[in-house]
Amino acid sequence: MKYSTSLLICVLGLLLLSCVGEDTAGEGSFALEVSGGAALRDGFPYKEGDVTYAFVDGWELEFDKYIIAVGDVRFIEQDSGSEVEIWAGPKVVDLAKSAMGAEDLTTIEGLPARRLDFGFSFLAPSELPEASSASDEDIQLMIDNEWSLFVAGEAQHAATSRTVRFEIGLPVAASYYECINGKDTTLGVAIEANKTTGAFIYAHAIHLFWDTLASGDEDLRFEAFAAVAGDDDLVTEEELKTQDLTDLRDANGDPLVDDEGHPVVYNDGGLLPPSQWTLYHFVRYAARASAHFNGIGLCKVKDI
Amino acid sequence: MMRISALRRTKKLLASATLLLAFLPQPFSCSVETAGKAIRFRTAVQGAIGDGQSVTAFETSRGWTVELESAHSVFGPVYFYGGEPMARTGPLMHLFGGVAMACPTHAQYDYGAVLGEVIEQYVIDLLADAPTSTGEVQGEAGTCHTAELHLHPPGDQQLPAGSSQAEFAKLDGYSIVIEGTATRDASTIPFRVALDIPDEGTMRIVQNIAGEVELDDESVRPGRIVVQILLDAWLDKVDFSTLTETDGDGNYLFSDDTQARTALLQAVRNRYSYRVDWREP
Numbered sequence: 001m002k003y004s005t006s007l008l009i010c011v012l013g014l015l016l017l018s019c020v021g022e023d024t025a026g027e028g029s030f031a032l033e034v035s036g037g038a039a040l041r042d043g044f045p046y047k048e049g050d051v052t053y054a055f056v057d058g059w060e061l062e063f064d065k066y067i068i069a070v071g072d073v074r075f076i077e078q079d080s081g082s083e084v085e086i087w088a089g090p091k092v093v094d095l096a097k098s099a100m101g102a103e104d105l106t107t108i109e110g111l112p113a114r115r116l117d118f119g120f121s122f123l124a125p126s127e128l129p130e131a132s133s134a135s136d137e138d139i140q141l142m143i144d145n146e147w148s149l150f151v152a153g154e155a156q157h158a159a160t161s162r163t164v165r166f167e168i169g170l171p172v173a174a175s176y177y178e179c180i181n182g183k184d185t186t187l188g189v190a191i192e193a194n195k196t197t198g199a200f201i202y203a204h205a206i207h208l209f210w211d212t213l214a215s216g217d218e219d220l221r222f223e224a225f226a227a228v229a230g231d232d233d234l235v236t237e238e239e240l241k242t243q244d245l246t247d248l249r250d251a252n253g254d255p256l257v258d259d260e261g262h263p264v265v266y267n268d269g270g271l272l273p274p275s276q277w278t279l280y281h282f283v284r285y286a287a288r289a290s291a292h293f294n295g296i297g298l299c300k301v302k303d304i
Numbered sequence: 305m306m307r308i309s310a311l312r313r314t315k316k317l318l319a320s321a322t323l324l325l326a327f328l329p330q331p332f333s334c335s336v337e338t339a340g341k342a343i344r345f346r347t348a349v350q351g352a353i354g355d356g357q358s359v360t361a362f363e364t365s366r367g368w369t370v371e372l373e374s375a376h377s378v379f380g381p382v383y384f385y386g387g388e389p390m391a392r393t394g395p396l397m398h399l400f401g402g403v404a405m406a407c408p409t410h411a412q413y414d415y416g417a418v419l420g421e422v423i424e425q426y427v428i429d430l431l432a433d434a435p436t437s438t439g440e441v442q443g444e445a446g447t448c449h450t451a452e453l454h455l456h457p458p459g460d461q462q463l464p465a466g467s468s469q470a471e472f473a474k475l476d477g478y479s480i481v482i483e484g485t486a487t488r489d490a491s492t493i494p495f496r497v498a499l500d501i502p503d504e505g506t507m508r509i510v511q512n513i514a515g516e517v518e519l520d521d522e523s524v525r526p527g528r529i530v531v532q533i534l535l536d537a538w539l540d541k542v543d544f545s546t547l548t549e550t551d552g553d554g555n556y557l558f559s560d561d562t563q564a565r566t567a568l569l570q571a572v573r574n575r576y577s578y579r580v581d582w583r584e585p
Binding site: 214 | 365504505506507510511512537540541543560561563566567570571573574575576
């Protein structure tokens with residue numbers, strides 16, 4: 001009888017552990033930064049490990065602004081989907097201003113020490129923040145135009161020395177959710193007890209210049225941007241709207257071709273509706289899903 | 305003796321229960337899931353224009369009036385997805401399950417469960433008045449939110465019933481062949497499209513075609529799910545005036561490196577060029 005009672009207690013104990021075991025694990029903190037990596041630090045071409053990322057059409061490029069508004073950082077229970085903590089923000093950061101291409105976003109304390117789903121949002125700022133690495137003038141521009149991302153810089157063609165500036169603002173408000181952790185390819189993030197878990201959102205600038213929205217066979221190109229710069233040699237989001245994806249043109253108005261004389265094709269993966277077959281919409285779509293979590297961890301993305 | 309025997313039985317039962325509980329996956333210890341009902345339903349495909357009617361003639365956004373004489377295309381496989389996120393069973397299942405994500409931005413969808421699939425490849429007469437059957441398939445009851453269409457070249461494999469040898473021959477090894485005439489102002493351009501879709505990345509796959517179709521067993525809901533190929537969408541952005549090369553019959557060809565071919569190719573693999581709906585018998 002005594003033996004069976006012990007077994008029964010064991011069974012009940014197992015049941016209890018399987019449902020509530022992690023709830024008793026304590027608390028931890030979470031420190032989050034936003035990083036633009038080597039692309040913002042070095043421009044194009046840049047090197048990561050043994051791989052050099054360069055434009056295939058001979059352009060080189062440097063950013064002097066990469067301003068992004070990030071907020072709505074969320075921690076969600078994996079079992080129930082209930083919200084654990086939200087940091088609303090947004091914080092506006094200019095990653096091109098940082099020597100390391102990274103900036104602190106927020107530190108959140110008192111999180112339950114267990115694995116949680118992680119998400120965040122690109123948001124258009126609605127008011128000037130008290131402090132930001134971006135200028136008030138640029139943030140006001142983002143407020144007025146409902147942009148979440150504003151990039152600027154200069155590009156030069158290595159062979160012709162043609163130089164163009166670009167200043168491109170994009171309304172890319174989007175919610176990233178159920179992020180996979182690039183550190184260990186698991187879902188979400190493990191908040192460790194009695195310590196600060198560090199993580200970063202990777203603002204992957206390379207997405208702006210890939211010629212495909214689908215996977216595979218992607219090349220980095222800038223000629224289609226430069227071609228619509230006009231007499232002022234400045235490319236803005238308005239100029240990108242004039243570049244038709246079914247009829248890409250070079251600076252002379254001729255069909256845009258590659259080194260071998262074949263038409264340059266931007267592969268939208270069948271994602272854009274026909275009314276949005278322009279370079280502007282292509283770049284906006286690419287930028288909308290350009291961020292990663294902890295390296296190249298991928299998130300689901302939906303419009304806000 | 306009776307008492308000892310009962311105790312042994314109790315011990316055995318409790319030990320078995322303990323082992324069972326210890327080795328059960330965690331989610332089963334706190335939740336219950338149910339699977340979808342197995343069903344059979346019919347499938348079909350039809351060439352159409354934006355209003356869902358079969359094709360005669362249509363206007364394009366570039367100001368051309370297009371009249372089609374013939375239009376044939378490969379079709380399939382096609383997959384019908386539930387579109388809802390898969391049941392959550394833990395981080396690993398998310399990585400290996402229905403959440404397909406890749407860089408740069410490919411496939412950021414929750415495909416959900418596969419509710420049905422047409423595995424075979426067909427050759428379709430896109431000007432046919434009625435939908436062409438692509439067979440009855442086994443599947444799962446639910447709402448089809450998206451479809452995925454594959455447009456691989458026909459090769460020389462034997463085609464299933466429903467695709468005649470004559471239609472197969474008209475493709476001449478291409479994925480899509482269309483003949484017709486485009487007219488704008490005083491310009492009349494007879495044309496012939498013979499399109500190969502490049503085998504690059506996912507170029508031959510049209511993902512996330514929107515639909516909202518309730519699927520149930522044919523005995524409960526007679527009818528069929530129909531994939532519509534919108535021919536006016538395929539040709540909408542084509543500028544026929546860019547065509548210069550002709551064949552021996554005077555038809556203008558959608559040659560490589562022309563705007564017409566680029567625009568057609570972009571439309572062929574665009575999810576907005578297709579529709580999924582339900583047809584009553």
